[in-house]
Amino acid sequence: MPFMTPQIDPRVVALAPGFRALSIRVEGAAIVDRRVGTQALARACQSVAAGGAPWAQAHLSAWDQVFKRFGAKPSRTPCSAQALRKRVLREGSLPSIDPVVDLYNAISVEYAIPVGGEDLAAYEGAPRLIIADGTELFDTMKEGVPGQERPEPGEVVWCDDRGVTCRRWNWRQGIRTRLSAESGQMWFILESLPEMPLAALQEAGDRLMDGLRQMMPAARIESALLASPGGS
Structure with missing residues (x-):
């Protein structure tokens, strides 16, 4: 399983000095325990109700500022971790979606960190973090029907x-x-800013990988830290 390295546009790094991320690639296997995700999600929601990580609000506020730098309005379109956290605080829990999705949502909620999970088999080429020019296509659902839209320049x-x-x-x-x-x-x-301790980012990644191994013991897992200048 050759490791796939995501590419990050230097212009993006300029918007978020100190940005660092943990990239984890997994060759899936048969699931032997589907409860791992829901149990992790329940623990994460309890953690938020108890106050959460001491740096959580500072980290999420830093993401708000980064979003504003490229023209997004975090009050309307917040980072994924902020959206999940607000839902937990409002409703007390999150619904179960899928064993793997539940697991990475749990990590996102407990550690106040945006976590993306992607089907790599559907990719064409390596993932890239870029600044869009507005011509790119985005597959989505519109009123229950598959459709396409374009990002803003x-x-x-x-x-x-x-x-x-x-x-x-x-x-x-x-x-x-x-x-x-x-x-x-x-x-x-797993995407973080300097307001989140590097040790916490690494711990979040370890928790995700440990959960995946419990869920599917035969899975093959590799990880790599992606750090910009000042992000290590």
């Missing part, structure tokens, strides 16, 4: 050779590369 997006896979950095994932427990090739990206 200057918007930070994840993409591959075919188009955008996640809009506004980590706000909304596309349907083409959506991950499930049945995906054979999985890719996870």
Whole structure:
């Protein structure tokens, strides 16, 4: 399983000095314990109710500032971790979606960090974090029907050779590369800013990988830290 290295546009790094991410690639296997994800999600929601990590609010506030730098309005389109956290605080829990999705949502909630999960088999070329020019296509659902839209010029997006896979950095994932427990090739990206301790980022990644190993013991997992200048 050769490791796949995501590419990050230097212009994106300039918007978020000190940005670092943990990239995790997984060759999936048979699931032997589907409860791992739901149990992790329940623990994460309890953690938030108890106050959460001491640096959580500072980290999420830093993401708000980064979003504003490329023209996004975090009050309307917040980073994924902020959206999940607000839902937990409002409703007390999150619904179960899929064993693997539940697990990475749990990590996102507990560690106040955006976590993306992608079906790597649906990718064309390596994932890239870029500043969109507005011509790229994004596969989505419109009124229950598959459709396409384009990002705004200057918007930070994840993409591959075919188009955008996640809009506004980590706000909304596309349907083409959506991950499930049945995906054979999985890719996870945990994205952090300096307000989150590096040790916490590494701990979050370890927790995700440990959960995946409990869920599917035969899975093969590799990880790599992606750090910009000042982000290590």
